[in-house]
Amino acid sequence: MPRLPPALIRQATFQNPLLTLLLRVCRDLPSARNELRWLREHARDVVNTKRYTSHEASTSVLPASTAQVESVRIRKHEVKKFTVRTVKVPTERTPIRTYNVGEISSLRAEGLRPSIRKVPTQNEHDNVRTSKPAKIRTWHDDGVRELRLRSQSDEVLITGESNEHVQVQKILAENVGKRSKGMPLQYIIGNQPFGNLDILCQRRVLIPRPETEMYTEKVGNLLLSALNSIYSSTEPSSQSRKKFRILDLCTGSGCIALLLHSVLKPPGRLCDNTAIPPNIGIEILGVDNSPDAVSLARTNLKHNISQKLLHPDAANEVSFHNVDVLALAKKGGDGDDRRHHVRNVLNGAAADVGEDDDSYSPSESWDMIIANPPYIGPKDYELGGKTEPSVRDYEPKQALVPGFARGQDSYYRYRSSSILVADLFYWPLMRIARAVDAKLLVMEVGDSEQASRVCKQVFNNYSPDTASPSQFRPRLETWRDDGSVRIIPTQPSSNFDAGFEEATDPDIADRAVVVWTDQMAAWRRETLPASNPEFDKTSPTD
Template identity: 30%
Template structure:
């Protein structure tokens, strides 16, 4: 990471003494400005709730609270943990320590997926309703945004699975926090180990409460998954300090002690074969899996190609519809184009003619069941 110039830090200090510590984390002056504004707004909202009126808030107390939050942010604490939430589509997703913070790229492909589901009745077993299963659900942001986007048109039910009790509690809280438009009657979250085979997807606690049947006998039209997909080296070398120090490693890096009982392969890829099996087992007609980048997207596409019953495969980039985002707001396309074809072979060879969509890094692998291919009748893979 390049060092900040003393001139930039001095300039920031002349604008506001609180900007330099934020600048060391944010890296750019516009970002530091934005974060300071959000921190002030957060403090003002909390103090006005406590004191009733803005004019009754003691100025020294307000300043002290702002300085304390700036110090936390300067230490690298993620802004979303400090503010307590992250906008995700039209939802306000609560964020807590121990649960991965939703990313913009995840929001982008969730929107694109919702458009496809609305415009493609063949992806639904029942034309008037749709059932969605989200694996490694975390905050529940993916299934809850899909529920929000689809439910005005279709009867929609979403189910999220996660191994973390902290994540499950937060996902349930996010359902009620965003109600309306969300309804807990159409969203449910359960504990389960995605790497487990058979009925062990749900842990013993849920089976003891009689919850096993709803999963074991149920079919889903759509499976989404944002599993741990970063290698240990990538975690230590490529992630930001705030990610390494404050976000849950369990949600980012597969546990090494589990690779011995999973098919051999790269540690960062071990979830994907299991996810594909589970998508087949529940009869999913479309499967969306988030990945770390283009290279991993190619490996995951080959995993799917190695199994029967899957037809079209696409790799969606960070901005799958071609909209670049904040600093390039409204710009369409780019050097890569909105649609292209990519080399996904391990050594650079063209393995399959896979469509790449959008701008940026490969961010999700999207797989459709082959036309006329029946859903798996085997429950053993689930």
């Protein structure tokens, strides 16, 4: 990593010493300013939350002592009174002013914390020591300076604001220190925007990426068009109602599953051309091998519904469960018994029942699979590889580097001479997709080189002698980070590697490999005809 210019460091130090620390990870001043602003806002939110909690605790019970009860006059029919009055410190010239419960409520409504102190009775009034009001200079709006008396309530207010500022600065300094050591900003602040959603983040669960957000929104919008086109002629009725079922494998924080639901059924919007047809239902199942990920995904589901960022129906249409994808693929296969096992496990998880329960349909198929699996090779993950230090030091390795199936002693049980460790998950994803008759498969990849290898796996897994009859003539695409699409031939050729590399922009990575089959492939061919002759001339299907 290149050294920062001394002039840049001096400029940051002059503006704010905290910017100098953030430059270690941001590497430029505009980014450091943005992160400092976000961290400051987060510190204020933390302090305000603590104040609110403390305020609620201190005002939840009325005073119980005799002297305090006597000093608070409860008037009937005045509980809803919200007139704020100044409570002055009693002196020899100032009579004691009492306030009612309605006025305490008004202080709460204004966000102030009323201080409850013992009011002196008549017998002990002579023993009260008062402080002499201090004279301070203030300015009117017209610039004329005047003298006024600063009461003790002013001092309390100033002290409270000062304490709040000190707390904010303390939290800010601590979090800037964490960020300067490489801790991801999302783990410090605790959330990450993802589309229109607010995804909560925590250690041990992968942070959502902008690239994942891009292709998730893309596939969601394509599904809207496809479903409105394919099922537009069907009249909505209870007999003809169809459920479109989506599997989100390796779900992590649940961001993909939740964003898909948000796109297909926008919150607070009636069914129109921006939502799925009324005769189509949604069912989304997110699975992951990590219990921490499944727990966070369920929390994100509830959180985004409570924030009205998700349609309320998501509570019944989206679920998350713990399933080992590699182990499931190993037990499943192309035979009828093994295909039935895969469906039985996934349908049982979706229905939240055991495999021996007859209250669900174990053989029901799934329409779509989307997955962001671990795809970083061990060498790229190690020190000196392509993985950034903050990712390697703080994010969960099992979500980045392919591991082993539960109960397996060695990776070599899965190993093939043509499959690298980084590509370990793609063959199981295709195998599960065939087992459930998925008509759309979307798999995230790390770069164009990996996309090329995965495409060659598609050739082997979706050939006519391995696919079911409904999965003949697949449509194969790669989606790039710039939003462009290239169509790949579904038959291997001797010059495939050279052609793929020649058509690859080194500055724009392929981000997802997409396989369309059955009526989804037919719809895709109509809406996006073959546009790359170099890749289509060898394919008899496009």
